[in-house]
Amino acid sequence: MIEYDKDAIVYPYITSFIRGEIPQRHGILKELQDYAEKHSIPIVQPETAKLLEVLTAIKSPKRILEVGCAIGYSAILMAQYLEKGGSITTLEWDADMAEIARENIEKAGLSDSIKVIQNDAKEVVKTLTGEYDIVFLDGPKAHYIYMLNDCIRLLKKGGILISDNVLYKGMTADDEHVIRRKITIVKRLRRFISAQMQRDDLETVILPLGDGVTVSVKK
Numbered sequence: 001m002i003e004y005d006k007d008a009i010v011y012p013y014i015t016s017f018i019r020g021e022i023p024q025r026h027g028i029l030k031e032l033q034d035y036a037e038k039h040s041i042p043i044v045q046p047e048t049a050k051l052l053e054v055l056t057a058i059k060s061p062k063r064i065l066e067v068g069c070a071i072g073y074s075a076i077l078m079a080q081y082l083e084k085g086g087s088i089t090t091l092e093w094d095a096d097m098a099e100i101a102r103e104n105i106e107k108a109g110l111s112d113s114i115k116v117i118q119n120d121a122k123e124v125v126k127t128l129t130g131e132y133d134i135v136f137l138d139g140p141k142a143h144y145i146y147m148l149n150d151c152i153r154l155l156k157k158g159g160i161l162i163s164d165n166v167l168y169k170g171m172t173a174d175d176e177h178v179i180r181r182k183i184t185i186v187k188r189l190r191r192f193i194s195a196q197m198q199r200d201d202l203e204t205v206i207l208p209l210g211d212g213v214t215v216s217v218k219k
Contacts, residue, residue: 009211048209056077059081061081061133063086065089068091072105088115093139136162141185152199158218162213
């Protein structure tokens with residue numbers, strides 16, 4: 001009998017196999033993984049982190065914008081693949097979380113490369129200028145649709161938009177999975193995915209990885 005978890009978008013035995021093949025983290029990233037697990041702080045799932053790592057390594061970006069910093073795990077992960085002199089701007093609403101992220105970034109020796117802005121991301125992105133090689137969306141899922149236009153505006157031609165948790169435990173794909181209190185988030189995620197897929201200036205793929213990821217390239 002095939003194991004199936006109604007809250008998983010991939011059979012758990014497949015997820016277990018994939019995670020078993022991913023090398024263990026060391027140093028600050030391992031510390032942050034352990035801290036996040038102990039304190040129930042959501043960070044990218046291991047297989048999603050590996051995708052993020054591979055895409056960042058391929059791109060070797062000069063500038064990255066991250067929406068949703070949490071404790072700084074993803075920013076620190078991506079920073080190792082920055083072009084020399086490159087930078088990451090990461091946005092976080094929660095003041096306590098932003099301060100923890102700054103402490104972790106300093107501990108990682110990356111304070112000169114990663115800047116944490118503590119504010120409402122959907123307002124901050126409206127004010128940002130310049131061009132980014134990668135935009136990583138991992139903040140409040142209900143706000144993705146409201147930030148899409150600015151994220152695309154800020155992307156360089158050939159830049160990559162990576163959006164996490166878009167399948168939202170399967171709820172985005174199947175009404176039978178939807179929890180009543182999550183209906184608004186699910187509806188907005190569906191709008192977000194459709195908007196990406198239908199835009200002429202993007203090429204987008206939906207990946208059933210982790211909690212669902214879309215990867216878009218700006219034409």
